[in-house]
Amino acid sequence: MLHPRRSAQDVLLCDSCETVPLQSHCEICQINLCTNCVGKHLLDSSRKHRVVPFKERSSTPDLPKCPKHTDKHCELYCEKCEIPVCSTCVSDKHRGHILCDVLKKLGSKTQSLQRDLEELESIIYPRYEEIASIVQTEKSEFKTNYGKLTRAADQHGEIWHRKITAIVNQQKSDIVEMETKHMAVLDKTTDEITHSITELKEIILNLKAILESNDISLISTYKSRNTEFKRLPPKVRVTLPTFSPQKINTDQLREMFGSLSPLSINTEEYDYTMKSPEAVSSPSVKQMKSPEAVSSPPVKPMKSPEAVSSPSVKQMKSPEAVSSPPVKPMKSSEAVSSPPVKPLLDEPQSIANIDTGYKYLCSVSCLSDEQVWTRGDNEIMNLLNFQGKVLSSIQTQSGYMPWGITVTRDGDLVYTDWYNGTVNLVKNKQIQTVVTLQGWIPRYVCSAYSDDLLVTMDSDDGRQSKVVRYSGSRETQTIQFDDQGRPLYSSNHKDKYISENRNLDICVADRTAEAVVVVNQSGKFRFRYTGHPYNTKESFTPYGITTDSQSHILTADHYNHRIHILDQDGQFLRYVQCFYPYGLCVDIRDNLFVTQLGTGKVKKIQYLKTHC
Structure with a gap:
């Protein structure tokens, strides 16, 4: 490659030592090298290299045209303004700025782009895919947990329904018992009054018969019972029971039923460290787990009179203290598969006795x-x-x-x-x-x-x-x-x-x-x-x-x-x-x-x- 500041008659020198004619070209770094400098160049392990004979190098990139001076090409690069410039631009607006060869800058920029590409392909993109998988797994597990919470609330509600039904049935039973006692007292009073009425009817008939008979013997032996019957039967006073319903306070009822812990959503940074090209394939990701290892965070359970309630679990905790959510599914196929049939022995056999020392x-x-x-x-x-x-x-x-x-x-x-x-x-x-x-x-x-x-x-x-x-x-x-x-x-x-x-x-x-x-x-x-x-x-x-x-x-x-x-x-x-x-x-x-x-x-x- 012809140095932009050398004439066509100049010998093409190594861009590294600038003393020995070039023989090779690094297409990654966009630099020309002599035989001695090739080895030194390849020792730089912080980046990849692709060194080829100079004659076999890829075509030299075209120098960009200057947007302000259309007849000029941008042979230089202004470090301060970070743009390619032509020689006219240098004397115009970039006087005193640090300048370098635009093609050398192209080489360093190409290396930077190559590093970005490698980092994106081998580190960043795979991590995003992994995080997407983790989030998808978490979504599935969280959905399951929220379903458990919903079922827990339903089942706890069923417990409340059963208890309320039991209370209502008990009160109905108490009412029936009170009514039975009340009716028994009234029935007894009715029987006594009926008996007295029957006696009064007989006494009245007897008196009429005696008066009609004009029999001195009967009249002389008659004894009056009017004083006895003047004492009327006692009046039964009953204070009827009344039902006094307690005012239902919705807030208190909700508190008694149980509560959910607040939803807490926090974020934490994923991190990775770029150590070297060799380490690119296995960067460390802070606190990153595989989808299989990710689990949903514990959900603090509702406290409830009984389903949850007791016992109270420290650090809790989780659904749970909800009453009875569905039971976690079995992991092992052993729990569901059908084992071989083993009939009972006619006579059980003692195989061993272990002396425990207790x-x-x-x-x-x-x-x-x-x-x-x-x-x-x-x-x-x-x-x-x-x-x-x-x-x-x-x-x-x-x-x-x-x-x-x-x-x-x-x-x-x-x-x-x-x-x-x-x-x-x-x-x-x-x-x-x-x-x-x-x-x-x-x-x-x-x-x-x-x-x-x-x-x-x-x-x-x-x-x-x-x-x-x-x-x-x-x-x-x-x-x-x-x-x-x-x-x-x-x-x-x-x-x-x-x-x-x-x-x-x-x-x-x-x-x-x-x-x-x-x-x-x-x-x-x-x-x-x-x-x-x-x-x-x-x-x-x-x-x-x-x-x-x-x-x-x-x-x-x-x-x-x-x-x-x-x-x-x-x-x-x-x-x-x-x-x-x-x-x-x-x-x-x-x-x-x-x-x-x-x-x-x-x-x-x-x-x-x-x-x-």
Whole structure:
């Protein structure tokens, strides 16, 4: 390329060293190079290069014509004004400005454009596509959450309707009872008056007969009763009941129903760092997640008299404390697929006995078919193998005995702490408090197929019991009353074991009520099992409860030394004999693990055929 300030007879020199004739040309940088300078030029790794023999270079760009001096070309570039200029412009308006060769400037500008193109193609555009995917995912998840909130409001409204109906029916019943009492008093008064009228009629007839007979004997023996009848019967005064409706304050009613947390919308900057051409392909994006990793933020639930309400969850939290929104769908196909049919064995077989070392052993939960978590009469929970070896130990944060334990589908331990009213997750031996209750005491817990937690709990005053579903720390469902507003579970007692069946029924062993209470996934009452009518020394007292792959319900009849096996509809199938059974669980192979309260041992029992 001919230097614009050299004559046609000049030797073409390297633009870098300006001493040696050129041999090559960098088409990216638009610079001519000698052999020695090529190597130095390629060492600059901050940009890409394309060096070709000078004769094979692309055609030289045409110099732009000067817009003010049409007979001139713009050979120079004014750094101050940032425009190409011709020689006449320099002496006219650009005197004293910093000038450079327009083609060199073209080279640097070309490099800048190339860098912009590379950054746009490899960093910025892919990030926009990724962000668009994330936003689309968030939109879908948020739409689902708003749908849950709507359904939660509907279901909470249904609870209110049922309660109002129950109140109205109770008042109607009270009115009928008052009317019955009032009518009974009036009927009695009517009977007394009728009797007196009958007597008066007889007395009048007798007097007339005596007077007509003119019989001295009858007249002399007559005794008057007029004074008796002059005392008229007492008048019954009744103050009729009246109905005094309370004035409905819409604002107070809305507050009692529950509230939504305010919608909070914030923005944060996406960031990336351009390090070098090699790093272009993998810039770091601040807090950027893949669409699969993006989740919708928790939504603070409505607080409500009962659906939500209790317990109050700290940091809440989320739908939830709404009454009973639809239950989160199951993740695992295992919860819906049909397992192989396994008939009951004619004679269950005891496979193993594990000595746990506890004086009193209460609960067991399977981590695998070889390892179980146990809870006894102290603050330590132990993971044991079949040889009774302690593989891991966890102490409660409160220092008091835990109440219920379960193992999640991810293999993490969950326990309830009655002393401080918490539900806790143990992950990598670190205890995380998931839920903190106020006014309620958590009892037993089970991990659902949806990865939710189902917790039984009693109110502090011992008058109420219920089951609450949690998705993480969010309360998503409360199960407490049937369709008529009657309590599903007995009050004032601690023993209510819980398990979710394969058909997603929720099964509670209610010892005080002497019954197993089963509701469906939505919390609607299905049936109540109160024991088989066989003769027993003691009444049916269910303690531990579990379910298996066949949707059987198994519950420990503690004082009768039996385990009842029911089908999913509550029909009795058979007994398994066991000495003082207490806590139950079933592993993935449908082996039954039973805690024997006073022996401190876990018994492993096979009760299903492994092959048909």
